[in-house]
Amino acid sequence: MSIFFNLISKIFPLYLFILIGYFANKKLAVTKDGIARLLIYVFAPAIVFLGTINAKESSELFLIPVIYFVVGGLLCIAAAIIARKIWKDGTEKVAAFIAGTGNTGYFGLPVCLAIVGEDALAIVAMVSIGLILFENMIGFYVVARASYSPRKALQKVLHLPSIYAFLGALIINLFDITLNKEVVDFFSILKGGYVPLGMMIIGLGIAEIKPNHLDFKFGFFTLFNKFIVWPIIFLGIIYIDKAFSKIFNQVVYLTFMIESIVPIASNAVTYATELKVHPQKVAFVVVISTLIALVYIPVMVTLFL
Numbered sequence: 001m002s003i004f005f006n007l008i009s010k011i012f013p014l015y016l017f018i019l020i021g022y023f024a025n026k027k028l029a030v031t032k033d034g035i036a037r038l039l040i041y042v043f044a045p046a047i048v049f050l051g052t053i054n055a056k057e058s059s060e061l062f063l064i065p066v067i068y069f070v071v072g073g074l075l076c077i078a079a080a081i082i083a084r085k086i087w088k089d090g091t092e093k094v095a096a097f098i099a100g101t102g103n104t105g106y107f108g109l110p111v112c113l114a115i116v117g118e119d120a121l122a123i124v125a126m127v128s129i130g131l132i133l134f135e136n137m138i139g140f141y142v143v144a145r146a147s148y149s150p151r152k153a154l155q156k157v158l159h160l161p162s163i164y165a166f167l168g169a170l171i172i173n174l175f176d177i178t179l180n181k182e183v184v185d186f187f188s189i190l191k192g193g194y195v196p197l198g199m200m201i202i203g204l205g206i207a208e209i210k211p212n213h214l215d216f217k218f219g220f221f222t223l224f225n226k227f228i229v230w231p232i233i234f235l236g237i238i239y240i241d242k243a244f245s246k247i248f249n250q251v252v253y254l255t256f257m258i259e260s261i262v263p264i265a266s267n268a269v270t271y272a273t274e275l276k277v278h279p280q281k282v283a284f285v286v287v288i289s290t291l292i293a294l295v296y297i298p299v300m301v302t303l304f305l
Contacts, residue, residue: 007298010114014107014199018290021203032204035197036273043197044132044267045165046190047105051125052169053179060247061126068104068130071233073138076100079225080142090146090277091218094268097139098285099225101131101265106198107290108262111297112255123255129166135267136162146277156275198266202290205269205283213280222285226264227296234260261300263289 024030055061079099083092102108105128112120137157144153157163172179238253248256264286272279 004298004302007111007114007301008294010110011107011294011297014110014195015290015294017196017199018203018206018287020196021200021205022207023203024200025204025207030204032201032208032269032273032279035201035204036270039194039197039201039267039270040136040274041161043190043194044136045161046187047125047194048129048132048162049165049169050184050187050191051129052166053172053184055122055126060252061122063247064123064126064252065130065133067237068127069134071237072100072131072134074100075225075229075233076134076138076142079221083221086217086221091215091281093143093146094272094277094282095218095221097135097143097271098222098264098268098282099229100134100139101267102226102230102259103262103265103267103290103293104128104131104259106195106266107293108259109195111262111301112258115258115301116251116254119251120255123252124259127255127259131265132162132267133166135265135271136160140271140275143271143275143277147275198270201269201273202266202283202286205273205279206287209280209284213278213284215281215284218281219285219288222264223289223292226289227261227292230260231257257304258297258301261293261297263293266290 021030021032025032076096076099080092080096083095086092087095104124108127109121109124112124137160140160141153141157144156148156234256238256241248242253266286268282269279269286272282
């Protein structure tokens with residue numbers, strides 16, 4: 001039980017950021033649109049750049065974002081095929097986006113640090129990079145298609161700075177360029193604002209929810225994928241690696257399993273807001289999954305990890 005309550009104490013502060021976001025909307029008239037743009041165009045690129053720079057000494061670590069990018073992309077495509085048989089109003093697009101990602105950064109980081117320790121830090125960073133790249137490429141394109149032509153949606157993807165932050169960091173690593181401490185410190189400062197703003201945007205979204213935004217079929221579809229499909233897939237990946245490839249160690253396996261049971265990504269609200277595709281409906285399922293995770297993650301960790 002000590003593990004259970006230790007986890008509760010680690011993740012509870014994240015819920016305070018959600019409350020701050022809610023009251024910021026209700027009392028200060030803060031809207032999620034500006035926060036969404038900051039997260040997409042300023043904070044996410046900083047996370048991608050810094051994480052990629054810090055991973056240059058380990059080739060194994062570079063496999064992790066590839067795994068998450070591929071898994072996210074395949075789940076997104078599979079969900080899109082199923083969801084378009086259920087919805088025709090753009091909901092199918094955000095359902096597909098949600099299927100391919102999770103709250104591995106804002107939520108997963110403190111949980112992994114609490115259970116695995118500091119050894120999980122670099123692994124979580126690589127997981128987050130893989131999913132941020134998925135969100136900025138495949139995911140963003142899929143959601144943009146709810147409102148734009150394929151060409152226009154692709155143009156919007158190419159305007160996202162996280163892609164260029166990743167490429168820039170790869171070039172720096174390839175040529176073994178050493179960055180000034182001041183440059184690294186600048187990106188580290190930006191990184192510090194990512195979690196608070198990322199969780200507050202959930203509260204900002206909740207504040208705008210009305211009864212007509214509640215879609216329980218959408219809720220079941222997204223929650224089943226996040227809390228059932230994701231863990232099953234990563235159990236399979238871990239089994240295959242243990243039995244055949246033997247690339248990763250136990251710390252990576254444990255981090256993979258924790259990251260597979262985190263709630264729906266709050267970035268889903270960010271991108272749905274930026275592209276104006278049912279952001280309130282998305283906020284509803286994000287907050288439900290985040291509430292479920294408050295109990296689900298400690299129980300799963302206590303019982304199985």
